[in-house]
Amino acid sequence: MSWFFHTCIFSIYQEYKLSIYLLISFLVQASIVDIWKQKIPNTLVISIIILGLLNNTYLDGLNGLFYGALGFTVGLSLMLPFYIFFSMGGGDVKLIAAVGASVGALNISYIILYTMIIAFLMALIYICIKGYFLTLCKRLWITLCGVLAGFKSYLPPKAGDAALARMPYAPAILIATFIVVYDVNLEATLLTVKTLFYDYF
Secondary structure (H helix, E strand, O other): OHHHHHHHHHHHHHHHHHHHHHHHHHHHHHHHHHHHHOOOOHHHHHHHHHHHHHHHHHHHHHHHHHHHHHHHHHHHHHHHHHHHHOOOOHHHHHHHHHHHHHHHHHHHHHHHHHHHHHHHHHHHHHHHHHOOHHHHHHHHHHHHHHHHHOOOOOOOOOOOOHHHOOOOOHHHHHHHHHHHHOOOOHHHHHHHHHHHHHHHO
16 A cells, blocks of 8 residues: 555656656747747737646646636736836737746746846847946936936837837747756855856956
8 A cells, every 4th residue: 555655656756757847848939039039929828828737637637727727817907017017018918928827826926936037148248248237327317317316217218229119028938947846956056156256257
């Protein structure tokens, strides 16, 4: 009986690992297409949703189906304001909701938080590489001074400015999902990177 129980647990664990591998592989594809074509195919999004719902249903029946559906709903609900008010792409919103169908409500909340942090860092690096950091600071300073002085002031971005470039969110979603599903210890990872950096330089 004990052997049968352990065999079932191992089988379920292997199925879970396989679903995570597939999820990550789908997100890798979405990231490549998002960077290359600046869009996320609906076929990939639908595939991730089907994968998540079927896998969770297989692992825990109706409870698993509810777990996946709730994750999808929470992911969609939390991201809709970014789509409505902050011009975030609809494909990015659908992708995060689709990931929620696989990882559940709590995990997708963490993934959204990490996605925003990672996307901000990626955007900052992009702006620095393109040489627009000082221009961005100037625009923000003029806007801030106008607000403090009580009048509206805004320096619109010029053609080619990084502020007008579309930010591909799929790579940030991929990294955030990897961190959450594999329970990456960020503090230890950053400490290791810092140590390697100091040892190298």
